[in-house]
Amino acid sequence: MNYHEMNEKEVERTLNTDFSAGLTNEDASKRRKQFGKNELDEGEKQSALLLFFSQFKDFMVLVLLAATLISGLLGEYIDAIAIIAIIILNSFLGFFQERRAEKSLSALKELSQPQVQALRDGEWVKILSKELVPGDIIKFVSGDRIGADVRIIESRSLEVEESALTGESVPVQKTVSPIQNANLTLGDMENMGFMGTMVSRGSGVGVVIATGMKTAMGQIADLLQNAESQTTPLQRRLEQLGKILIVTALLLTVLVVAIGVIRGNDLYEMVLAGVSLAVAAIPEGLPAIVTIALSLGVQKMIRKNAVVRKLPAVETLGCASVICSDKTGTLTQNKMTVTKVWSGGKIWTVDGIGYEPQGKYYEDNEIIDPRKDKVLQQLLTFGMLCNHAEILQKDDEFVLNGDPTEGAMLVAGMKAGFTRKQLLTQFEIVNEFPFDSTRKMMSIVVKDSSGRQFIVTKGAPDVLAGKSSSILMGNKTQAYGKDVKNMVQEAINGLASQALRTIAIGFKEISPNTLILHEQEAEKDLTFIGLQGIIDPPRPEVKQAVKECKEAGIKTVMITGDHVITAKAIATELGIANKRSKVLEGKDLAKMNLKELEEVVDEVSVFARVSPEHKLKIVQAFQNRGHIVAMTGDGVNDAPAIKTADIGIAMGITGTDVAKEASSLVLMDDNFASIKAAIIEGRNIYENIRKFIRYLLASNVGEILVMLFAMLLALPLPLVPIQILWVNLVTDGLPAMALGLDRPEDNVMKRHPRNPSEGVFARGLGWKVISRGILIGLATILAFMFAYDNNPENLQYAQTVAFITLVLAQLIHVFDCRSEKSILSRNPFGNMYLVWAVISSLVLALIVIYVPFLQEIFHTVPILAKDWPMIIGLASVPTFLLAGSFLLSKSK
Ligand code: ATP
Numbered sequence: 001m002n003y004h005e006m007n008e009k010e011v012e013r014t015l016n017t018d019f020s021a022g023l024t025n026e027d028a029s030k031r032r033k034q035f036g037k038n039e040l041d042e043g044e045k046q047s048a049l050l051l052f053f054s055q056f057k058d059f060m061v062l063v064l065l066a067a068t069l070i071s072g073l074l075g076e077y078i079d080a081i082a083i084i085a086i087i088i089l090n091s092f093l094g095f096f097q098e099r100r101a102e103k104s105l106s107a108l109k110e111l112s113q114p115q116v117q118a119l120r121d122g123e124w125v126k127i128l129s130k131e132l133v134p135g136d137i138i139k140f141v142s143g144d145r146i147g148a149d150v151r152i153i154e155s156r157s158l159e160v161e162e163s164a165l166t167g168e169s170v171p172v173q174k175t176v177s178p179i180q181n182a183n184l185t186l187g188d189m190e191n192m193g194f195m196g197t198m199v200s201r202g203s204g205v206g207v208v209i210a211t212g213m214k215t216a217m218g219q220i221a222d223l224l225q226n227a228e229s230q231t232t233p234l235q236r237r238l239e240q241l242g243k244i245l246i247v248t249a250l251l252l253t254v255l256v257v258a259i260g261v262i263r264g265n266d267l268y269e270m271v272l273a274g275v276s277l278a279v280a281a282i283p284e285g286l287p288a289i290v291t292i293a294l295s296l297g298v299q300k301m302i303r304k305n306a307v308v309r310k311l312p313a314v315e316t317l318g319c320a321s322v323i324c325s326d327k328t329g330t331l332t333q334n335k336m337t338v339t340k341v342w343s344g345g346k347i348w349t350v351d352g353i354g355y356e357p358q359g360k361y362y363e364d365n366e367i368i369d370p371r372k373d374k375v376l377q378q379l380l381t382f383g384m385l386c387n388h389a390e391i392l393q394k395d396d397e398f399v400l401n402g403d404p405t406e407g408a409m410l411v412a413g414m415k416a417g418f419t420r421k422q423l424l425t426q427f428e429i430v431n432e433f434p435f436d437s438t439r440k441m442m443s444i445v446v447k448d449s450s451g452r453q454f455i456v457t458k459g460a461p462d463v464l465a466g467k468s469s470s471i472l473m474g475n476k477t478q479a480y481g482k483d484v485k486n487m488v489q490e491a492i493n494g495l496a497s498q499a500l501r502t503i504a505i506g507f508k509e510i511s512p513n514t515l516i517l518h519e520q521e522a523e524k525d526l527t528f529i530g531l532q533g534i535i536d537p538p539r540p541e542v543k544q545a546v547k548e549c550k551e552a553g554i555k556t557v558m559i560t561g562d563h564v565i566t567a568k569a570i571a572t573e574l575g576i577a578n579k580r581s582k583v584l585e586g587k588d589l590a591k592m593n594l595k596e597l598e599e600v601v602d603e604v605s606v607f608a609r610v611s612p613e614h615k616l617k618i619v620q621a622f623q624n625r626g627h628i629v630a631m632t633g634d635g636v637n638d639a640p641a642i643k644t645a646d647i648g649i650a651m652g653i654t655g656t657d658v659a660k661e662a663s664s665l666v667l668m669d670d671n672f673a674s675i676k677a678a679i680i681e682g683r684n685i686y687e688n689i690r691k692f693i694r695y696l697l698a699s700n701v702g703e704i705l706v707m708l709f710a711m712l713l714a715l716p717l718p719l720v721p722i723q724i725l726w727v728n729l730v731t732d733g734l735p736a737m738a739l740g741l742d743r744p745e746d747n748v749m750k751r752h753p754r755n756p757s758e759g760v761f762a763r764g765l766g767w768k769v770i771s772r773g774i775l776i777g778l779a780t781i782l783a784f785m786f787a788y789d790n791n792p793e794n795l796q797y798a799q800t801v802a803f804i805t806l807v808l809a810q811l812i813h814v815f816d817c818r819s820e821k822s823i824l825s826r827n828p829f830g831n832m833y834l835v836w837a838v839i840s841s842l843v844l845a846l847i848v849i850y851v852p853f854l855q856e857i858f859h860t861v862p863i864l865a866k867d868w869p870m871i872i873g874l875a876s877v878p879t880f881l882l883a884g885s886f887l888l889s890k891s892k
Contacts, residue, residue, distance in 0.1 A: 003151045003209050004189045007178050011151050011207060017135035019153060019207065022119030031133035038132040038148055038195075038211035040218055052095045061087060064275045079722060082857045083276075086725045093733060100292060114657055116140070116147040124401070134208050141203040142434070143636040143656020146193040149215040150206025152176050156432050157202030162187065164196050165216055171200040186216055198658055200636060202434050232312040234689065235290055237760055242286060245697075249281040252704045259711035269717065276721035277707055280728035281700040290689055293740035297685035305668040306678035307652070313664035316646050317682025319628040319756040320554055323675055324618060324645070326632050327560035327567060328501075329404075329654055330672045331574060332536040336404040338412035340500060342491045343375045343530030344473040350415060355391055355398040355407055357414035370416040375472055377416070379530045382505045383409035384420050385427055386444050386458045403435075405503065408534045409458075433519035437561050437635060438611040439463070443522045445510075453512045455522045460609070461492045461504035461531055462563065468506055468528040477527060491531060496565035499573065500533035538574055545676040546575045553752035554679065556672075559607045559615060567608035577605045586610035589617065597621040612637030619645045628756060630675060632667075633659050649675060684744040686754065687820075692739040693760060694769055695817040699732050699810045701773025702780065702878075706806065709781040716795055718784040718802040720859045730844045731807050735814040738834040742818055745826070763820070772813055775878030780806045783874045787867065800849055800860040801871060807845040808875035811838045816879045823879055 003011060012019055023031070065087065072080030114129040119137035129147035132138065137153075140146055152158065152174050159171040166187040175190050186194065193206050195215040212218055257274035261267055298308045308314055328334055341348045341361075348370070352359025361370040370376050389402030389410045400407040410420065427446040430453075435442035441459025448454070457464060465488055468480050478484060495502050506526035516522050546556045558571045564585055571577035582600065586609040589597065594617060601621040607614070612635055619641050622629045631645035634655040639662040642648030650663035651670040660666055667674045703724065710718045719727075755762075761769070783805035788798035815838075816823040818831065829835060848858040855861060863871070 002182060002184075004179050004184060004192050005182065006151075008153055008176070011153070011209075015135040015207060015209065017137070017207060019137060021122040022137045023133070023135050024121050028120060028131075028133050028136065031135060032131065035133055035214075036212055037130045039130045041213060048095075048099070051098060052091065061091075061279060064279050067272050067275045078857055082722050083725060086722065086729055090725075090729055093729070098291075100295075114145060114147065114660075116144075132208050132211055134211060136208040137205060138208060139203070139205050140193070140199050141656075142199050142201050142436075143634075143658045144199045145657040145661075146195060146197050146199065146206070148195050148208045149210040149217075150193045151209050152191050152193055152204055152206045154205035155202070156204065157434055158199065158204035159201040160193055160197050161200045162194060162197040164198075165194055165220075174204060198636070201436075232294065232315045233756075234315050234686070234760070235287065238286060238290060238693075241760060242283065245700075246282050249278055249700070249704065252708065253278040253281070256704070256707045256711050259708075260717070263711060263714045265711075265717065272721050273707070273717055273719075273724070276724045277704065280724045280732075281704050283696050283700060286693070286696065289692060289736055289740060292737065293685060293689050293692070296741060297681055297688075301678050301681045302668075304677035304681065305652075305671065305674040306681075307666045307668060308664065308678075309660075309666060310664035313647050314682050314685055316628060316756065317630070317665075317679050318686045319753050320630045320647055320679055320682075321753045322555045322557060322622050322627045322629045323549065323672075324557045324559050324615070324622070324629060324631045325672050325675070326634065326651075327558050327562060327570060328536060329634075329651065329670050330632055330667075331542050331558060331576075332538050332570065334404045334536060334654075334670070336408035336501070336534045336536045338408045338532045339535045340495055340498075340533035341376065341379060341412070341530065342495065342533070343379055344471070345487060345491075347491075348376065350412060352411075352415055355400050355411050357391065357398065357411050359415040361416065375474060375529065378472075378507075379505050379532070380409075380413040380416050381418055381423055382456045382507060382529065383458060383503070383532060384413035384418060385423055385429070385446060386442060386456045386505075387420070404536070405501065405534060409503065409532055412532060431516065433522060435459075437637065438613065439519065439523075440561060440609075440611075441467075441519075441523055443519060445516055445522065447512070451512050453510050453514065455508050455510060455516070455526070457506045457523055457526055458503055460561070460563070461488070461502050462609070464504040464506050464526065465489075465492075465528060467523050468526045470526075471528040472530070480528065488528065492563065493565055495531060495533035496563045497569055498533070499535070499566055499569035501536055501562055501566055503532050503534065505529045505532070538570055539671060539673065541671070541673040543574050545673040548749050549676055549679070550575075552679070552749040555605070557605055557607065557618075559610055559618065561610060562608060564606075564608040567606050571606045581605045583608055586614055589614050594620060594624070598624050601625060612641070615641035616644055628753065630665075630679075632675070633663075635659060638662075680744060680748055683748050683751075683754070684742075687744065687748070688740050688742050690760070690765060691742060691817045692736040694765055695739055695810075695814050696732055696736050697769045698772040698776065698813060698817075699727075701769060702776030702806065702809065703727065705774060705777025706780045706784070706802065709777060710784070713781075713785075715781075715785070715788065716792070718781060718799060719806070720799060722858055723799065723803045723860075726845075726848060726858065727803070727806060727810075730841050731810050734837040734841050735811065735834060738831060738837040739814065739817060741833045742831045745819060771882065772816070772878050775881065776806065776809045776813065779809050779874040779877050783871055786870060796859060797861050797863075800863060801867060803860065804845060804849060804863060805871050805875050807841070808871065809878055811841055812876055812879045814838060816882075822882070 017023055068080045068083045115126050116129045116132065117124050117139040118127050132148045138147060138150065153176055155174045155176055158174040160174055161171045163169040168187055172190060177191060179191060195217040253274045256277065257270045260270040294311055294314050297314055301308055325331055335354060337354065338350055341350065349362040350359050360367050387406045387410055389400060389406035391407065391410055392399050392401055427448055429444050429446050431445040433443045440463050441457055443455055443457040446454050446456060470477050471480050471484050492502055506528050508526050549556055556576050558567060558576050560567045564583055568577055568583050582604045583606040584604045589610060597617060598621045602625055607618060615631065615638060619629050619631050628646045630647040630649055631641050632649040633642045634651040636656055636658045639658050642650060642659055642662040647665055648663040649665045649667060650659040652666045652668040653670045665678060706718050780802050784798050784802035787801035788794050815828050819826045848854045849860045850862055
């Protein structure tokens with residue numbers, strides 16, 4: 001028999017599980033051994049060996065290998081072996097760089113793995129979806145992706161969108177009863193849920209019947225495309241730039257070789273030098289270093305609770321000019337406590353902290369017994385019934401399982417001495433219309449012990465008031481007339497202006513046999529009972545974060561489903577809004593078209609009582625005004641806005657799978673301050689990438705120019721091939737990577753956001769590369785000429801001098817690259833990775849000069865002490881000359 005044909009008992013027996021307690025952890029791990037992990041097979045990965053050999057596919061490296069081979073055949077064994085050794089070393093470096101980049105990217109993937117709520121050993125726990133086994137009981141709510149194939153055993157208005165499997169985009173309503181038909185298509189199995197499909201409404205519980213490749217999704221897994229790897233705009237721009245650089249480097253190399261040959265240099269010698277120069281000057285390592293810088297930055301963001309799901313977001317973060325943030329949980333703590341209760345003109349205060357159900361009720365500062373007031377009692381108990389939250393006691397601490405708003409109402413009732421368990425003996429819940437952010441209400445249908453049937457609704461007071469036709473005033477019911485309306489409105493405003501979140505409770509009696517199937521039927525003609533005012537304190541760190549963003553030219557906008565006055569009170573407290581700020585309400589927003597919204601959007605800092613659907617319009621309006629928008633969200637309906645925003649941000653704790661999938665950034669702590677941290681990091685990563693591009697390119701320009709100058713001046717080769725390759729390997733590689741780890745400059749958050757369309761060489765970078773490159777080339781050739789002194793006997797010595805001058809000039813210049821301003825504006829020891837990289841590079845350069853057997857391989861001779869001042873002096877010129885000119889220009 002198929003699972004969809006079985007009744008619940010049969011399913012439970014067949015899967016050998018327990019619907020009330022779930023599997024034991026021990027049983028689960030046994031089953032995991034038997035059934036394997038709940039994962040779909042992934043495609044083959046590139047093997048390490050293949051990756052290593054792919055390092056040699058670069059055309060110039062192959063040419064160099066061929067040229068080296070020829071030189072070997074011609075008897076230059078030492079040169080040939082040394083060059084090959086360097087090429088292999090270089091390939092290892094490239095290999096490790098790429099491996100590291102790949103590893104950190106896959107580590108990222110691990111982090112964003114989906115989790116599910118499973119019942120294990122009698123308790124609901126969050127586990128990784130891949131840990132699920134057949135027999136597990138799992139819970140899912142609107143916005144979740146179902147983690148495995150399940151037989152549904154509980155459905156609360158559960159609807160699932162199964163288009164991934166069936167192609168049908170209309171959600172399927174799920175039931176629990178068996179279906180007696182052996183030949184059903186997936187789309188007709190209304191009591192089953194399938195891995196990867198999305199809960200679009202309501203909630204449910206299911207028992208896992210198949211995992212991994214055994215699921216319906218697994219059967220078609222071959223058809224699923226592997227996600228393509230992503231490149232960022234900068235990476236793409238660099239790829240194009242790389243091509244231009246290759247052509248330029250090649251042309252210049254050909255020029256060097258041609259002039260050299262015309263000036264009478266040996267053809268063979270010139271070709272080998274030319275090819276080495278080309279290999280050195282082509283920045284083939286750039287893409288790998290960029291990936292490493294990006295992924296290292298991403299790791300840093302993780303430490304600050306921001307997980308990047310899409311690499312391009314790292315760059316875009318640095319351009320963000322507007323952050324649209326949810327209020328509840330992101331700007332506030334989402335630790336809610338009812339502090340005020342209002343009904344029929346009376347107001348009560350409740351004390352106590354957090355979710356601990358200890359506190360007293362006061363009326364006019366006098367302690368009262370809330371059970372003695374019938375209306376208050378009704379307000380509290382209905383709030384507890386229309387509720388899914390649970391308060392659990394763990395090691396002397398009271399923790400909430402469920403929605404904080406509902407938790408607060410539950411605790412308010414418990415403080416008055418009621419428990420949900422005891423209420424459920426008096427009332428039976430027969431149906432439920434779950435909360436959604438668009439309706440802003442939730443209702444249940446209950447029967448009391450005498451068989452009377454009621455609708456109980458709780459929701460946003462202004463909305464619920466609109467659905468009420470009467471109101472409880474003490475013991476009397478009164479029509480919901482104009483006076484009442486004003487009184488209620490005043491009460492709502494009063495609570496809201498104290499930054500309290502307000503929830504209203506209403507009810508109506510219906511005849512015992514009525515079956516209510518639609519919420520519209522339930523949620524009308526209600527009797528308004530009263531209000532509960534809930535405090536949700538702002539997160540303490542947010543105020544400072546908002547301020548820093550403001551200084552960085554980034555506007556913070558609050559978007560909330562909450563009441564206008566509550567929203568504005570909190571926004572003012574956090575520095576998002578001031579007295580003059582514009583607040584726009586959902587109902588006004590709905591009336592505006594996109595053009596109209598665009599006209600005012602720049603002045604708005606709070607959007608209140610909005611539905612998730614409005615968020616898309618807000619994103620688009622800001623974008624049309626030229627902003628780069630970061631937008632947070634957590635629910636299913638937030639997904640379109642998250643996707644459209646330049647940086648879509650999902651909440652790690654409260655966010656649904658769908659919101660996370662649509663996002664490019666996930667906040668593990670749901671905290672606004674983490675967005676700011678990610679923006680700082682995003683800005684810094686981009687600046688660091690600019691730093692090493694600047695360093696590498698200026699170095700390469702210097703290397704090519706030394707050779708070109710020498711040929712133009714009819715001098716012999718100032719550097720031999722192996723020296724050029726050594727410079728490329730040790731002087732360029734290590735410090736460039738260390739620049740990728742540099743800390744931000746002090747003014748990262750004092751500058752305006754970067755223009756996303758700016759090119760790699762924007763803000764003077766091109767000039768810096770060329771000017772420093774020319775100076776490095778000049779300094780090196782001058783040092784060579786001094787040492788050569790027009791005497792061919794000095795050639796090897798002069799080449800050694802040129803080699804070390806070039807190395808030193810680059811190693812000094814690298815410190816200049818740390819700042820947009822000048823080398824003098826930063827402490828040189830501020831980046832110890834760089835200091836160590838420079839020291840290692842220097843030692844490796846000195847070794848080849850002073851260690852005798854290396855001298856032979858590298859064609860070097862020891863440098864005389866008397867020449868060091870000249871070398872150091874010349875090597876400092878490129879950096880300090882321009883630092884001096886910067887200071888001069890500043891002092892003017
Ligand atoms: P944000 O958009 O900043 O997260 P929010 O949490 O207030 O704000 P919603 O969750 O859409 O936004 O809630 C909108 C309104 O609906 C709330 O102000 C409250 O009055 C009401 N509300 C919230 N949660 C519930 C609930 N569980 N049951 C009934 N009404 C609720």
